[in-house]
Amino acid sequence: MNAQNKKYILTISCPDHTGIVAQVSGFLADQDAFINESAHFGDSVSDRFFMRTVFTPGPYTPDAFELAKNFSRVAERFQMVWGIHDANRKQRLLVLVSKFDHCLNDLLYRYRTGELNADIPAIVSNHPDLEELAQWHDIPFYHMPVTKDTKDEQEEAVWDLIQNLEIDLVVLARYMQILSPRMCEKLRGRCINIHHSFLPSFKGANPYRQAHERGVKLIGATAHYVTGDLDEGPIIEQAVERVDHTFTPEKLKAVGRDIENGVLSRAVRAHVEHRILMNGMKTVVFK
Numbered sequence: 001m002n003a004q005n006k007k008y009i010l011t012i013s014c015p016d017h018t019g020i021v022a023q024v025s026g027f028l029a030d031q032d033a034f035i036n037e038s039a040h041f042g043d044s045v046s047d048r049f050f051m052r053t054v055f056t057p058g059p060y061t062p063d064a065f066e067l068a069k070n071f072s073r074v075a076e077r078f079q080m081v082w083g084i085h086d087a088n089r090k091q092r093l094l095v096l097v098s099k100f101d102h103c104l105n106d107l108l109y110r111y112r113t114g115e116l117n118a119d120i121p122a123i124v125s126n127h128p129d130l131e132e133l134a135q136w137h138d139i140p141f142y143h144m145p146v147t148k149d150t151k152d153e154q155e156e157a158v159w160d161l162i163q164n165l166e167i168d169l170v171v172l173a174r175y176m177q178i179l180s181p182r183m184c185e186k187l188r189g190r191c192i193n194i195h196h197s198f199l200p201s202f203k204g205a206n207p208y209r210q211a212h213e214r215g216v217k218l219i220g221a222t223a224h225y226v227t228g229d230l231d232e233g234p235i236i237e238q239a240v241e242r243v244d245h246t247f248t249p250e251k252l253k254a255v256g257r258d259i260e261n262g263v264l265s266r267a268v269r270a271h272v273e274h275r276i277l278m279n280g281m282k283t284v285v286f287k
């Protein structure tokens with residue numbers, strides 16, 4: 001164990017090839033680093049390889065900058081998309097909400113208890129309803145109302161806040177406004193939405209009403225990265241629960257709330273722990 005309790009996470013995605021695990025573990029050994037855990041996946045369809053290795057520096061391990069410079073030679077050889085992340089650095093989340101409070105409430109509980117190892121410097125909403133909940137948690141609340149005519153200005157203000165607060169991840173916790181393609185591009189790979197259906201079923205607004213009208217026997221929730229295509233972004237986490245003909249739309253929503261909470265929190269936790277790697281329009285999520 002090193003004195004400063006430093007720990008890093010190396011994430012890799014690259015064209016599949018023999019010897020990658022050997023080269024990476026050999027590199028870390030040469031840099032005097034201790035591997036704590038490692039996971040990898042070779043996708044035979046996309047022919048890409050994914051790896052996540054957690055390591056702690058030894059007495060002779062160079063600093064993170066020097067380590068990254070040294071690793072870049074290995075990365076180039078295998079055409080890697082890679083990152084070395086500080087496992088002890090808390091990711092900074094901006095949570096966007098509208099009027100529904102259950103996902104925000106759940107995230108804030110997990111944040112307050114330390115289960116969600118992240119910082120939440122601010123909450124943004126297009127409605128004032130949830131300001132009291134933010135105040136209870138002593139988190140700054142920004143009421144940023146939006147209409148079809150003011151959407152551009154509102155998104156500019158949200159973007160300024162993201163930059164000023166050095167936000168790492170934006171979480172749409174039942175935020176009921178569709179982000180513009182421009183905003184989605186700016187937030188590519190770092191904006192997670194909770195959709196209240198088992199996608200790809202029931203995209204868009206009012207999925208519980210759609211589900212009730214369809215007479216489904218399962219309802220679910222999906223956490224996905226946000227793209228310009230509504231509810232089409234790469235899926236991160238999903239869950240379902242059984243329902244039956246006796247379930248009214250209100251009862252479907254009540255059961256759905258607990259599903260949404262669990263799905264969103266697992267997705268956010270996976271992101272902040274650098275366990276999600278992009279695989280085209282899909283994800284690889286390491287346990």
Ligand SMILES: Nc1nc2c(c(=O)[nH]1)N[C@@H](CN(C=O)c1ccc(C(=O)N[C@@H](CCC(=O)O)C(=O)O)cc1)CN2
Binds near residue numbers: 184193227
């Ligand atoms: N660019 C994206 N923006 C958002 C996504 C997304 O996948 N891509 N997910 C939504 C959340 N959502 C479903 O999960 C959703 C939210 C809102 C609507 C919708 O039709 N909203 C209306 C306005 C509603 C209102 O005035 O309150 C609209 O924007 O025209 C559909 C689906 C979050 N954003």
